[in-house]
Amino acid sequence: MAAGCVRKVLYAVQMVNGGSPGSWTPTLRALGRSKKSSIFANHWRWSPFCTEVDNLNPTPAVKKKKDPHARTTITSVGRKISERQIQVISETGDNLGVLHRADVLRIMDEKGLKLVLLSERQEPPVYRLMSGKQIHEEQMKMWEKQKAKTAPVQVKELTFSSGIAAHDLTVKLKQVESWLEKKHHVRITLRSPRRESSNNLDQNLEQIVQRIDAMVGFVAKPKVIREGQAAMCILRPPSAKELSKRDKVQTSLAQTANAQAAQDETSPSDTQEHASTMINEK
Numbered sequence: 625m626a627a628g629c630v631r632k633v634l635y636a637v638q639m640v641n642g643g644s645p646g647s648w649t650p651t652l653r654a655l656g657r658s659k660k661s662s663i664f665a666n667h668w669r670w671s672p673f674c675t676e677v678d679n680l681n682p683t684p685a686v687k688k689k690k691d692p693h694a695r696t697t698i699t700s701v702g703r704k705i706s707e708r709q710i711q712v713i714s715e716t717g718d719n720l721g722v723l724h725r726a727d728v729l730r731i732m733d734e735k736g737l738k739l740v741l742l743s744e745r746q747e748p749p750v751y752r753l754m755s756g757k758q759i760h761e762e763q764m765k766m767w768e769k770q771k772a773k774t775a776p777v778q779v780k781e782l783t784f785s786s787g788i789a790a791h792d793l794t795v796k797l798k799q800v801e802s803w804l805e806k807k808h809h810v811r812i813t814l815r816s817p818r819r820e821s822s823n824n825l826d827q828n829l830e831q832i833v834q835r836i837d838a839m840v841g842f843v844a845k846p847k848v849i850r851e852g853q854a855a856m857c858i859l860r861p862p863s864a865k866e867l868s869k870r871d872k873v874q875t876s877l878a879q880t881a882n883a884q885a886a887q888d889e890t891s892p893s894d895t896q897e898h899a900s901t902m903i904n905e906k
Contacts, residue, residue, distance in 0.1 A: 698762050705751075714753055715753045715754055738753070783812075800836060811859075826847055826855045839866070839867070840862065844858040
């Protein structure tokens with residue numbers, strides 16, 4: 625309690641007591657006690673020097689920090705469309721143009737669709753009509769992308785000698801494939817036998833990597849380390865772009881092979897027809 629506050633309280637007590645408490649009658653003593661308590665309470669309440677600590681130092685409101693690991697969501701806006709005119713994309717991806725919200729609600733009711741906000745920065749804002757299944761699928765895609773971004777990358781390590789047996793090498797490469805399927809990076813170190821310097825260790829390691837059945841990418845390509853006594857590389861799973869490019873190449877090769885096979889099947893008949901034509905002319 626502050627010194628000024630204490631002085632004010634003592635002064636109030638002295639003013640209430642006035643004389644010697646021993647000369648009071650019981651009635652006056654009770655009356656004096658009640659007056660004293662009321663004056664004491666009023667003085668404490670209205671004293672300009674005595675304020676509550678909470679009023680002097682109010683506790684600031686704690687702001688909630690956004691959790692970086694919180695899941696992003698895609699939800700329907702329901703029937704509460706604040707704008708009068710909105711641009712609408714259909715459930716099949718077609719642009720329906722700018723529609724009045726009453727027309728949008730009518731389409732939602734007729735087809736049993738939900739409305740999802742795509743972009744509120746455009747004028748008018750862009751919404752999309754989606755089914756419950758479409759919203760669920762988009763939600764799962766967003767969660768998978770978020771999980772891939774936030775998940776830490778684990779680096780597995782594998783070391784073996786250049787004189788490794790063929791069976792043992794096959795087993796180790798299978799282990800590498802399983803790690804890559806789990807989206808891990810793999811650090812492979814190829815040692816020269818008996819601590820002797822060996823030539824072309826990096827090329828040997830590259831040939832070993834080519835024996836992996838799965839498609840791989842390089843974080844670090846094969847290179848010689850430890851003064852020529854070893855070679856090292858770091859593998860990673862292929863990106864979505866690399867997988868798409870591989871699929872396009874495979875599709876193109878398959879189409880070329882099918883066209884070549886079809887041409888080979890028609891060639892003998894063409895030869896026979898040409899031969900019969902030559903005989904008839906003779």
